[in-house]
Amino acid sequence: MMFYVEILGMLPEMAKAEVRALSELGGGEVVGSDYLLVYGNVEDVSVLRRLGLAHEYGILLGSFDSAQDLLEYSSSLEWNKLIKGTFAVRRERMINCSHNVEGLDKKLGAIIHAQGFKVSLSRPDTVVRIYCGERLWLGVRIREFRGKEFDARKADRRPFSRPIALPPRIARAMVNLTRATRELLDPFMGTGGMLIEAGLMGLKVYGIDIREDMVEGAKINLEHYGVKDYVVKVGDATRIKEVFPGKTFEAIATDPPYGTSTTLPMDRDELYRRALESMYEVLEGYLSIAFPADFDAIDVAESIGFKVLDRFYQRVHSSLSRYFYVMKT
Known part of the structure; x- marks a missing residue:
């Protein structure tokens, strides 16, 4: 399974090493990173529940050279295999974002909604993520690590x-x-x-x-x-x-x-x-x-x-x- 992790910015190299270590435990490896987004593949993604220096992790669906490529790919996905219950699309512009992503979350949301899923912006059951860095990244969040629990x-x-x-x-x-x-x-x-x-x-x-x-x-x-x-x-x-x-x-x-x-x-x-x-x-x-x-x-x-x-x-x-x-x- 391909995964993504959005790491914290306070100790980024240590955070990347933490993801590498857990990827090894999960039978996989880190493939690369794009600013604070680290990605790779793993057999057991649940091992990432242990993360400390991270905002969230999830399933990585793909990376793209343009917003149009992302939307075209999204139109071909079977979202019923990825979304449970209501959904929302959240967009993240990282400091190295090199694409125009204005309104991209709404366009993607419309594609998913057209497949019969209900939007809930305040309390969605499933969060679909777009990250903008050197490339555009599409994923589905598995877990968010809230500061209050730490x-x-x-x-x-x-x-x-x-x-x-x-x-x-x-x-x-x-x-x-x-x-x-x-x-x-x-x-x-x-x-x-x-x-x-x-x-x-x-x-x-x-x-x-x-x-x-x-x-x-x-x-x-x-x-x-x-x-x-x-x-x-x-x-x-x-x-x-x-x-x-x-x-x-x-x-x-x-x-x-x-x-x-x-x-x-x-x-x-x-x-x-x-x-x-x-x-x-x-x-x-x-x-x-x-x-x-x-x-x-x-x-x-x-x-x-x-x-x-x-x-x-x-x-x-x-x-x-x-x-x-x-x-x-």
Whole structure:
């Protein structure tokens, strides 16, 4: 099945990599992109339900050089196989739109309506999508990711809250970048944000934090969001084998403390190096991790044995810039 994903603009390269990772899990691949539209083919499109850094995804019906080509193609489609109930056509002009699309949504709507479907602009059962970029793209939305569902899991909305935590969308993307299908470990779990996102995807989650209050708080948060399949322990991220003796992990996603407002148990760079060594000992697949931009993560990780596959830059504020990395053992 051909699919499209409309990604968020805040971390576009990371968002594209997230789509690539999930496409692999779904038995397919990303074929290309047109600004914030990513497209490809996949055997199991439902895997895209896991997306974090996306506005929506759906079935891709085709791409076109002109509005006339799009309309002619639409006239030949059997819309009864694509539309359930009422419908609406939504048009999106991306920043690189190079076509005149004025009124194109109404013309397409008239074609579909002529096949016997009822229009509902306010609450349609099916949304037909037109995207204008370098080309014109036609699709049918499967799911829209609303901001409020992620906002409900922000740090300040959790029962046990601390001010320093990744936004849920980014945490979810980091989990997806690990290609996890069964389980995930976060050895610096804090209040459990990464584990919440992984648990809501149906993964069994494991967490470690050196502070007992964080472990108890993470349990409260996991239970609050309905995550039941978890194991969280007080422990040292530089000694994972001691916390989970004899256990290896399919995937690890974590956001270590940056040392800006936290007292670290040792020199920051030494903590990172030892933690990476500890993760390497227990990991069987992918690691998704964030580090401050001034830490030489690539050299350290490669000296341990990791293969660094990707990194994505983000300026958080004036005193913090970071990279998100994807590594593999």
